Amino acid sequence: MPLRETEAIVLRTYRLGEADKIVSLFTRQVGRLRAAASGAQRPKSRYGGMLEPLTYIRLWLFERENRDLLRINSTELLESFFAMQGDYRVQLAAQYIAEAAERFLPEREVNERAFRLLLAVLRALKASREIDRPLLYYNYWLLRLAGFLPQLEQCCACGRALAGEEIFYGDETQGLVCSRCRTSRSRKISGEAFSLMEKMRRSPLDAWMASEPLAPAVREARRLFETWMEACAERKLVTLELLAAES
Amino acid sequence: MSVFAGPLSRLIDELKRLPGIGQKSAQRIAFHIERAAREDAERLSQAILEVKDKIRLCNLCNNLTEQDPCEYCSDPTRDQSVxxxxxxxxxxxxxxxTREFHGLYHVLHGALSPLQGIGPEQLRLKNLMERLKSGSVKEIIVATNPNVEGEATAIYLSKLIKPLGVKVSRIAMGIPVGSELEFADEVTMLKAMEGRREI
Known part of the structure; x- marks a missing residue:
């Protein structure tokens, strides 16, 4: 029964029996996995607040052959995002990040870039208490790292270059289309939102957060990516619905 | 074919659906019921049916009760301002x-949990807001769990209630009585420091 050490971000927890918890984790060295933490619900649990959703921890895990569920041996806190609960919209955004990570990152597949993305976006949310720019950045990179990002320079139907064209998107196309390939349900995307996406793709998160793009264009681009996220996930993301109600 | 006789097998299946009861425990309880006197079994089934028939939610506080309003809401000796x-x-x-709190209660029947699709609409907040309109309530103590969901609910409530001029307080978070500081994790210790009080 080997003991593994890894860094991880807690995505969510489930109650298990009277005193235990199942913890869904995105680990740096193993990828996404689930592990049991015995006694984690007890008031004097040795885990304390370290297994709360979106906590960045180092943990030691026992792994048994032919068993999906690992067992947590001990944990050490690296960074807590508990203070983000002070703002309901920020909490919704943080939980959306966790839900999307669970949906898009396959189990037991190491993805160092996705791990760094998750951590960086959580830090940006914590520091800025703003949700639009961090979420837009997260959506774009998560789709890209998970291999779902559609072509953004060309029409996904006819392959025509989109620069200087009227651009549309819709639930049914999962990509951008030109005015000739649009359907009756396609929605137009503004030039500001399109050029904003161009800028974001070339910027590291710090530079992106330091820039001051037009808020309506950021929201428009965010909506576009969220439409693709749900289309790729092939189901509604529950946190997205609550986020939309708060916006 | 089931190993047990039909009625016994059905009872085991029903017991297994209860929280924390697995196959072995369900078998043990089912055999106990089979061996028990008929009156004992009748009392048990009657008690279960009574819970289903008589227990409802208090219209004022949403607590489980047999009478409406519940015993806490209808007790004139309790402090109506908290x-x-x-x-x-x-x-x-x-x-x-604790026998130390003599005010009233309000049960939300959940906490904000976006990952489970639980937003403010799913919580029982409407009758709490109606109770506050009477003007007799001076303080709300938010005693939701000290976790992410509970904390978010507490903050949400404070933003909703404070504009009405009602004091909103939060139960303390920190080191459990009887434990030792050296075993406290950083988040708990931080909360304990933040919630310190003058002595």
């Missing part, structure tokens, strides 16, 4: 055991 907001009816029992 309401303690909790997540579940079990939490009321936990606070009552």
């Amino acid at each position: 309401i303690c907001v909790v997540e579940t009816p079990y939490n009321v029992v936990g606070i009552e055991r």
Whole structure:
């Protein structure tokens, strides 16, 4: 029964029996996995607040052959995002990040870039208490790292270059289309939102957060990516619905 | 073919659906019931049916009750100016055991949990807001669980209630009585430091 050490971000927890918890984790060295933490619900649990959703921890895990569920041996806190609960919209955004990570990152597949993305976006949310720019950045990179990002320079139907064209998107196309390939349900995307996406793709998160793009264009681009996220996930993301109600 | 006779097998299947009861425990309880006197079995089934027939939610505080309003809301000796907001009816029992709180309760029947699709609409907040309109309530004590969901609910409530001119307080978070500081994790210790009080 080997003991593994890894860094991880807690995505969510489930109650298990009277005193235990199942913890869904995105680990740096193993990828996404689930592990049991015995006694984690007890008031004097040795885990304390370290297994709360979106906590960045180092943990030691026992792994048994032919068993999906690992067992947590001990944990050490690296960074807590508990203070983000002070703002309901920020909490919704943080939980959306966790839900999307669970949906898009396959189990037991190491993805160092996705791990760094998750951590960086959580830090940006914590520091800025703003949700639009961090979420837009997260959506774009998560789709890209998970291999779902559609072509953004060309029409996904006819392959025509989109620069200087009227651009549309819709639930049914999962990509951008030109005015000739649009359907009756396609929605137009503004030039500001399109050029904003161009800028974001070339910027590291710090530079992106330091820039001051037009808020309506950021929201428009965010909506576009969220439409693709749900289309790729092939189901509604529950946190997205609550986020939309708060916006 | 089932190993047990039909009625026994059905009873085991029903018991297995209860929280914390697995196959072995269900078998043990089922055999105990089979061996018990008929009156004992009748009392048990009657008690289960009575819970289903007679227990309902108090219209004022949403606590589980046989009479409406519940015994806490209808007790004139309790302090009507303080309401303690909790997540579940079990939490009321936990606070009552202290014998130190003499105010009223309000049960939300959940906490904000976006990942489970639980938003403000799913919580029982409407009748809490109606109780506050009367103007007799001076303080709301938010006693939701000290976790992410409970904390978010507490903050949400404070933003909703404070504009009405009602004091909103939060139960303390920190080191459990009887434990030792060296075993406290950083988040708990931080909360304990933040919630320190003058002595």
